Amino acid sequence: MEALSLLQWLIDILIGVGLLWLAWRVLFSPELFKAIVLFIAFGLLMALAWVRLQAPDVALAEAAIGAGLTGALLLSAWMKLREESTQQFEQKRKRQIFVWLLAIPLLLIIVGLGYAISLLTPYPTGLSTAVAENIDASGVSNPVTAVLLNFRVYDTLLEVAVLFLALLGVWSLEIRESAIGSEPEPVLDVLTRVLTPLLVLVAAYLLWVGAHAPGGAFQAGSVLGAAGVLLILAGWRLPHRLAGLPLRITLVAGLSTFIAVAVLMILGGGRLLEFPSSQASQIILILEATATLSIATILAALFLTSRPSHSEKT
Amino acid sequence: MTLIDYLSVLFLLAGAVFFLAGTVGLLRFPDVYTRLHALTKADNVGLGLLVIGLAMQAESYASVGQLLLIWFLVLLAGASSSHLIAKRALQRGVRMWRR
Numbered sequence: 001m002e003a004l005s006l007l008q009w010l011i012d013i014l015i016g017v018g019l020l021w022l023a024w025r026v027l028f029s030p031e032l033f034k035a036i037v038l039f040i041a042f043g044l045l046m047a048l049a050w051v052r053l054q055a056p057d058v059a060l061a062e063a064a065i066g067a068g069l070t071g072a073l074l075l076s077a078w079m080k081l082r083e084e085s086t087q088q089f090e091q092k093r094k095r096q097i098f099v100w101l102l103a104i105p106l107l108l109i110i111v112g113l114g115y116a117i118s119l120l121t122p123y124p125t126g127l128s129t130a131v132a133e134n135i136d137a138s139g140v141s142n143p144v145t146a147v148l149l150n151f152r153v154y155d156t157l158l159e160v161a162v163l164f165l166a167l168l169g170v171w172s173l174e175i176r177e178s179a180i181g182s183e184p185e186p187v188l189d190v191l192t193r194v195l196t197p198l199l200v201l202v203a204a205y206l207l208w209v210g211a212h213a214p215g216g217a218f219q220a221g222s223v224l225g226a227a228g229v230l231l232i233l234a235g236w237r238l239p240h241r242l243a244g245l246p247l248r249i250t251l252v253a254g255l256s257t258f259i260a261v262a263v264l265m266i267l268g269g270g271r272l273l274e275f276p277s278s279q280a281s282q283i284i285l286i287l288e289a290t291a292t293l294s295i296a297t298i299l300a301a302l303f304l305t306s307r308p309s310h311s312e313k314t
Numbered sequence: 315m316t317l318i319d320y321l322s323v324l325f326l327l328a329g330a331v332f333f334l335a336g337t338v339g340l341l342r343f344p345d346v347y348t349r350l351h352a353l354t355k356a357d358n359v360g361l362g363l364l365v366i367g368l369a370m371q372a373e374s375y376a377s378v379g380q381l382l383l384i385w386f387l388v389l390l391a392g393a394s395s396s397h398l399i400a401k402r403a404l405q406r407g408v409r410m411w412r413r
Binding site for chain 2: 187188191194198
């Protein structure tokens with residue numbers, strides 16, 4: 001057992017040092033592409049770190065959103081940058097003095113955080129006892145889901161709203177769709193055909209299992225969104241008749257369900273987003289299911305960047 | 315330790331050797347095609363050996379199935395992405411290494 005715990009210490013130290021080193025390389029590599037690849041590697045290592053900290057929910061989200069989809073978004077942004085700037089835009093070297101001016105407040109933050117951590121009791125319970133006491137009233141048995149979809153459900157509401165606003169911002173830029181990537185690629189085509197049903201299945205599983213084990217709307221949504229990204233990469237586009245109203249309804253379904261539930265709860269005499277515990281699990285399932293659909297569609301639409309055309313003349 | 319334990323240690327070590335060789339190849343080989351060659355050996359065979367070694371220690375057939383599924387997915391993703399990278403490199407005219 002002694003050797004085993006030593007080994008675990010070694011792995012933890014390796015992960016920690018690796019994270020710091022990767023973060024440094026991401027910030028200071030002159031090539032944008034290299035920085036993006038390093039950022040994806042950073043996300044994967046971060047997911048491993050969350051696993052080591054016994055936070056599988058966060059690890060799942062980090063791997064799916066942090067490494068996977070953010071990586072894909074950054075790469076697609078990089079492609080767009082390369083297309084649009086004909087001349088290689090030189091990155092001006094920032095004056096050293098500004099770097100050092102930034103370093104001082106950062107150092108203060110680090111010292112402050114370190115001091116705050118040193119003040120913590122060795123095994124802080126935080127709010128976990130309060131969550132454990134009220135878990136029966138939440139309608140789910142996974143404490144993370146209980147917090148995110150019941151006790152602090154307005155957090156999730158605002159997260160869904162932020163994603164939606166991000167897509168509105170991207171769409172308002174009126175970016176034209178690039179011609180590159182629409183040529184059919186046989187290997188990618190086969191891969192997509194095998195993976196898409198599997199990803200849909202995994203997303204449904206994650207959504208369902210979120211009630212009592214790690215999983216939930218954001219994880220399921222990002223897996224489903226990844227299926228959308230794969231389809232887009234393989235050259236698939238939303239049929240014109242679905243790109244109008246049906247697409248928009250799917251995009252706002254999550255947010256509007258949240259708001260509708262909030263309003264219904266107030267009309268029913270309760271407080272904002274306060275669920276009666278007898279119906280809590282059904283409400284949470286409906287919220288999570290619609291949020292999953294919306295999150296997946298928004299993420300895939302963010303990857304495509306250009307707004308899908310729904311009439312023939314555009 | 316039983317015979318099964320020894321066998322699984324053997325498979326795990328063999329898998330680790332493949333990963334080490336693949337990493338060395340990735341770092342040392344001269345061009346993108348040979349590096350991909352080294353990388354896929356580590357991914358396909360190395361992970362396969364690890365999966366066999368771990369499957370011997372699995373508690374249920376369900377977890378054996380999960381391990382095999384992971385291997386299958388990595389095989390699929392690894393083969394496809396290496397193919398795509400190599401094809402793109404050929405299209406962009408990256409020269410193959412000659413001695």
